[in-house]
Amino acid sequence: MTVMVANRLVQNQAALSDIGRLALAFIDGGPEWLSWAISTPTAQYAFADETTLLAQVQQGLHTSRFAFLPTLQAMISPVKLISLGVADLRTLGRAESGDTSAPIQAQIKRIFTDHHLLSGSDFAQGTAFLQTLGVNQAGLFQFLTFEDQLALYQLAAQPSTQTAIPGTEAAQFAVSQARTVLEFADYYQFYLRYCSRMPTASTAQQRGTQATSALMVLLPLLFSALDAPQVPGLVSPAEVANAISVWVRNGRQVGFSRLSEAAAQIAQNTVFQLETGDAARALVQSYIAGAQALIVAQPVRQGILGQDGASCLFPIRSGDQQATLMLGGTGLITLRSYGLQPPSASETLVAGNRLADAPDSDA
Known part of the structure; x- marks a missing residue:
């Protein structure tokens, strides 16, 4: 006992x-x-x-x-x-016990917003978005994990981009390329961002062919951008920073969690269009090198704990540069985004979430 x-x-x-x-x-x-x-x-x-x-x-x-x-x-x-915190947890307890009073409901809304929590009705927006895109019946979406639903919610919650490319077209491309729901979200964004720089007179078939060709160039160049340090689960920001420091001192780079994520970031944050060969390689290497320089210059300090209690986001910024590192549920520390623009509202949400500041004792 x-x-x-x-x-x-x-x-x-x-x-x-x-x-x-x-x-x-x-x-x-x-x-x-x-x-x-x-x-x-x-x-x-x-x-x-x-x-x-x-x-x-x-x-x-x-x-x-x-x-x-x-x-x-x-x-x-x-x-x-x-x-x-105690106060918000007590309020959740009252709501779970059946208190439907207006003050409690208002507090629940505030708690979910403050701590970036999502409910089933929030996730339903993601599946409704798939229906709007006309791909909800695709076999890829038969078995959705929490992480999958989160990615779809974030996709649906993104502000509309100023582009004439139809979302349905991007979704069809993404379904044809993706082997996971997370890859679908990546390739959907890749297509919209990449094709928005193509001539407006191009047809859907031409855009699809060009986007496929672009991926055939980019993806092999990004194999080296998948390496990442690992820690034993949810650890403090100081431990994450130390793991990154040791990793970099050993001559290694903090890479992305998957090729599709890296490709989407390249499309969003570089001038990549029709480059091939050495020109494409130089562009990719320059982008990755810029991310590494920021990571080294700005060690992580405060994390954003995911709703899953196992993942954590670490936003870092210097001047007009910003990046987000992610500590995943398996302990891998990966580069989630890097660019010169401030993160979108959906990015500050993940794993993700939906996220709230993690206490130093946990993350």
């Missing part, structure tokens, strides 16, 4: 902090499990901290990072919940 949290013996639930108890209550069976573990003679558990306790109890009971809030119709990791 030993439950240790941060080397402290937990003999009853009152031994947890207020925020720890509140977050534990959102895990179905969480408080009951802790009572069982405390009272069972053969039980022995040790957790590094309350965040670790919440993550492992949620995963152990439900084999999922997400706690389901049925009243609010939201899936939120207890690790994310504990980052909200």
Whole structure:
């Protein structure tokens, strides 16, 4: 009957902090499990901290990072919940208990906005967007993960671009190129950004052919931009910064998580059009080198914790340059974006989210 949290013996639930108890209550069976573990003679558990306790109890009971809030119709990791603070967590608890009063509903809206949380109705916007694009029946979208739904929501939430390229055309191209939902989102954006620089008189067939040719040039050049440092899960910003520093000192670059993401960023943030061979290689290398220079000059300091409680975004900026690094659920640290323009509203949201500032003890 030993439950240790941060080397402290937990003999009853009152031994947890207020925020720890509140977050534990959102895990179905969480408080009951802790009572069982405390009272069972053969039980022995040790957790590094309350965040670790919440993550492992949620995963152990439900084999999922997400706690389901049925009243609010939201899936939120207890690790994310504990980052909200006592007051906001109590308000969520009141709403989950059935308080539908106007003040509570207004507070819930504010909490979801402040902490970038999404509910099922938010994710429905992403699937509705697919229907608008005419690709909702594509086999690619049969099995959507949380990350997939997030990417589609972000795609739907993006402000309309000043381009004559139809979204339906971009979607058909993306479906033909993508093998995952995340790649679909990347290739959709790649097509719109790349083709918007082509002559307005070009036809859809010509645009599709040119975009395909552009990818055939770009993608092989980006294989070297996929390397990335890795840490053991959700760690502090200081540990992320240190991992990046060691990685760079060893002569390596912080790359993207996937080729399609890199291609979309090249289309958005460079003048790439019809370059091939050495000209294309030089353009790609210059872009990647610029990102590395910013990463070295501006170490990460504060993270934005994802709704999944496992991913974290780290925005960095210097002058008119900005980049976003992402700590993924597997501990990989990748380059999410780099350019001279400020990040879009959807970018500051992810994994992502939907995201809120992560406490230093977690990320």
